[in-house]
Structures are given as structure tokens and as C-alpha cells.
Amino acid sequence: MRGRTRRAILAAAASALARDRGATLADIAEAAQVGRSTLHRYFPDRQELLNATIVDSFRVVEQSIAAAAVHQGPPREAMRRLITAMVDVGDRLAFLFGDPRVLEESTACFEPDASVPTALSLIERGQAEGVFDPQVSAEWIQEMLYAITYTGWEAAERGLLPRHGVTSTVIRTFENGLAVRP
Amino acid sequence: MRGRTRRAILAAAASALARDRGATLADIAEAAQVGRSTLHRYFPDRQELLNATIVDSFRVVEQSIAAAAVHQGPPREAMRRLITAMVDVGDRLAFLFGDPRVLEESTACFEPDASVPTALSLIERGQAEGVFDPQVSAEWIQEMLYAITYTGWEAAERGLLPRHGVTSTVIRTFENGLAVRP
DNA sequence: TGTTTTTGGGACATTGATGTCCCACAATGA
DNA sequence: TCATTGTGGGACATCAATGTCCCAAAAACA
Numbered sequence: 512m513r514g515r516t517r518r519a520i521l522a523a524a525a526s527a528l529a530r531d532r533g534a535t536l537a538d539i540a541e542a543a544q545v546g547r548s549t550l551h552r553y554f555p556d557r558q559e560l561l562n563a564t565i566v567d568s569f570r571v572v573e574q575s576i577a578a579a580a581v582h583q584g585p586p587r588e589a590m591r592r593l594i595t596a597m598v599d600v601g602d603r604l605a606f607l608f609g610d611p612r613v614l615e616e617s618t619a620c621f622e623p624d625a626s627v628p629t630a631l632s633l634i635e636r637g638q639a640e641g642v643f644d645p646q647v648s649a650e651w652i653q654e655m656l657y658a659i660t661y662t663g664w665e666a667a668e669r670g671l672l673p674r675h676g677v678t679s680t681v682i683r684t685f686e687n688g689l690a691v692r693p
Numbered sequence: 694m695r696g697r698t699r700r701a702i703l704a705a706a707a708s709a710l711a712r713d714r715g716a717t718l719a720d721i722a723e724a725a726q727v728g729r730s731t732l733h734r735y736f737p738d739r740q741e742l743l744n745a746t747i748v749d750s751f752r753v754v755e756q757s758i759a760a761a762a763v764h765q766g767p768p769r770e771a772m773r774r775l776i777t778a779m780v781d782v783g784d785r786l787a788f789l790f791g792d793p794r795v796l797e798e799s800t801a802c803f804e805p806d807a808s809v810p811t812a813l814s815l816i817e818r819g820q821a822e823g824v825f826d827p828q829v830s831a832e833w834i835q836e837m838l839y840a841i842t843y844t845g846w847e848a849a850e851r852g853l854l855p856r857h858g859v860t861s862t863v864i865r866t867f868e869n870g871l872a873v874r875p
Numbered sequence: 876t877g878t879t880t881t882t883g884g885g886a887c888a889t890t891g892a893t894g895t896c897c898c899a900c901a902a903t904g905a
Numbered sequence: 906t907c908a909t910t911g912t913g914g915g916a917c918a919t920c921a922a923t924g925t926c927c928c929a930a931a932a933a934c935a
Contacts, residue, residue: 533715546883587872644871647862650853652871654844662840671832680829688870689826689834690769717892728913
């Protein structure tokens with residue numbers, strides 16, 4: 512099926528580019544188990560593949576985050592669901608946010624999406640309710656949310672953390688930091 | 694002076710490669726305000742420049758970290774000095790740790806250095822004294838130490854955080870996380 | 876079965892980065 | 906001042922990635 516091949520290429524592209532942003536089209540084609548000609552048939556040039564991968568990854572991430580229903584329930588619980596959802600799509604996040612340049616390009620092929628404001632609004636709600644640190648900006652909390660999740664994903668990737676322990680470790684670090692309260 | 698030019702190239706390389714690991718030799722030469730010929734005269738090929746930049750960055754980072762004297766005093770204070778030292782050499786850290794592949798290559802041109810164990814030993818000491826979270830591994834704390842510092846450096850780079858506020862924000866996040874303790 | 880669609884691989888041209896060489900020019904120092 | 910050293914830029918070959926085209930084989934479908 513044609514849609515099948517397309518999805519395989521996009522998934523392979525996100526995964527390969529997350530691990531190495533300099534990955535060759537040949538690398539990606541091989542990862543997708545597809546000939547380089549076929550890849551070019553679906554995506555005429557590298558830029559188009561990149562754009563399509565960005566759009567697709569946003570879609571996957573958005574979908575996963577939407578399922579977390581971050582606007583419902585207490586902020587702390589909502590954040591835990593959000594983190595779980597983000598860890599689940601770690602490779603897509605690593606692709607999108609692992610390299611600042613990818614994000615810049617996204618504005619060229621994608622309108623400001625709804626998922627980021629979603630996380631930000633949860634953070635702001637949590638700050639208003641006194642659950643998240645009000646001494647730092649909501650944007651900083653959001654940056655750290657991505658950073659901790661990414662670090663957890665990468666740690667699992669390198670075998671430093673067991674896959675099943677990533678979510679709880681990320682949540683724990685997000686909530687408590689690394690020091691014991693005095 | 695010859696050493697002067699060499700240092701300028703190495704600093705420019707670390708800085709340029711931290712912001713864009715695909716930076717061209719022409720880009721680096723321009724950033725160092727030096728002709729491409731001159732760059733090649735000092736470093737015959739890209740790999741040699743990369744190796745030299747790795748070695749030099751490790752040296753700079755080690756030196757800065759050494760000044761923090763992390764083996765002295767209470768772990769919490771030592772960690773604050775360490776974080777301050779790391780933020781000071783943020784661009785070098787971003788170059789060394791921003792891309793996992795750079796770190797892999799470093800083993801090819803550099804023996805396992807003394808600075809990383811230094812951070813790790815501080816963490817282990819702090820855990821033993823009940824100052825740092827004993828529920829997660831020391832390696833995880835070390836990963837997060839780099840991740841938070843890097844995020845702070847990048848946030849300042851993008852104007853999201855004021856330069857003078859980076860250190861305190863990083864320390865605060867490291868110690869307390871992003872949630873308010875219940 | 877025969878027809879249509881999709882695929883994989885080979886054979887190019889093109890492009891951009893890289894590495895080499897050379898020479899004129901500027902800076903440094905005796 | 907002259908001589909040595911370091912520098913910048915141009916010219917060039919090389920190489921890897923990219924993009925295009927074509928055709929035979931495989932797969933999907935009737």
C-alpha cells in the first residue's frame with residue numbers, strides 16, 4: 512500500500528534524524544527498508560522530506576499529548592500524564608527539539624501548533640494554583656519539561672536507564688529536582 | 694603570535710560547532726576572523742580540527758571545574774560552585790555534550806578525563822551524605838546536571854533568560870525541580 | 876491469467892564542502 | 906632597512922551527497 516510506505520519512511524526519518532541529524536538520505540532509506548529511488552519518489556528532495564517529517568512528528572506528538580487531557584484534573588496529575596505521553600513519543604520529540612534548527616524550519620511549513628500552548632497553559636494553570644514553581648517563568652518550566660524528557664529518552668537509548676523506569680524517573684526529577692530538601 | 698591564532702580558531706570552532714554541528718570550515722574560519730587557508734595551515738583536515746577542539750574544550754572545562762574545588766566543603770555548596778563554573782563555560786559544554794557523537798569521538802583522541810569523575814564523585818559523596826537524591830543513580834544526576842546547564846545556556850543564547858539569571862535558575866531547578874513541594 | 880502499479884538499482888550530472896598548492900602581501904624582529 | 910614568518914585569497918582536483926532518469930522485476934489487482 513502506498514500510505515504504508517509513506518508512513519514507514521516518515522517514521523524512519525524521524526528516528527534516524529533524531530539519532531543523527533546529519534543522516535544521509537541513503538541512511539534513511541535503508542532504515543525504512545526502502546530503495547533510495549522510492550524515497551525520492553515520495554519526497555522529491557531532502558527539504559520536502561524534512562518538512563513532511565516535521566509535520567508528521569507534530570501530528571504524532573499532538574495526538575499523544577491530546578490523549579493526556581492536560582486541561583482536566585489537578586495540575587500535578589495532569590503533568591504526570593503529560594510526561595508519560597511525551598516519553599512515549601520520545602524519538603519524535605528528540606527529532607523536533609533535539610536540534611533548535613529543526614524547530615526554526617517548522618515555522619516555514621507549519622503554523623504555530625496547538626500542542627505547545629497546551630503544555631504552557633497547563634504550566635501556567637499549575638503556577639496559578641501554587642503547584643509549580645512561580646519563581647521561574649512558565650517558558651523555563653516548559654524548556655525543562657522537554658529537556659528532562661529528552662534526557663530520559665536518550666538515557667534509555669544508551670542503556671543508562673531501563674525503558675520502564677524512564678517515566679517515573681523523569682516525573683520524580685521534574686517534581687523534586689536532584690537534591691533532598693533540607 | 695602563532696599561539697594566539699590557534700586559540701582563536703579553537704574558540705571559534707567550539708562556539709560555532711556548539712550552535713551548529715554542521716558548521717563549515719569556511720564558517721569557522723570566518724568566525725575566527727581568519728582565512729580558510731590559515732585554518733588549514735593549523736589543522737590539515739576537519740577531523741584534526743575536531744580532535745583539537747575536543748581536547749582544548751576538555752582542558753578549558755576541566756580548568757574551570759577544577760577551580761570549583763568540588764571535593765571541598767559541603768556537597769550542596771560544592772555543587773553550586775560546580776554549576777556556576779559549568780555555566781561559565783557553557784559554549785564548550787554545549788559543543789562537547791550537545792551532540793552525543795562528539796563525545797564518542799573523544800575516546801579516539803583523548804583518554805577518559807578527570808573532570809567527569811570529579812562531578813560524579815561529588816554526586817556520590819552528596820548521595821552518601823543524604824544531600825542528593827539517593828533514589829536515582831549518580832549517573833542520572835550527572836546527566837541531568839549537564840542537561841539543565843545546557844538548557845540554561847541555550848535559553849540565554851535565545852534571549853529567553855537573562856545572562857545574569859542563568860546560574861541561579863539552574864541551581865534552583867537542580868535543587869528543587871519545577872514543582873512546589875506539597 | 877494479463878494488466879497496472881509500485882519498487883529497486885544502476886547510470887549519470889550537479890552541487891557544495893574539502894583538501895592542496897601557490898603567490899603576493901603584511902607583520903614581526905634583527 | 907632587510908629578512909623571516911605568518912597570512913589571505915585564488916585556482917584547482919577530489920569526494921560525498923544529492924537529484925534525475927530509465928528500465929527490469931516484483932507486487933497488487935482485475
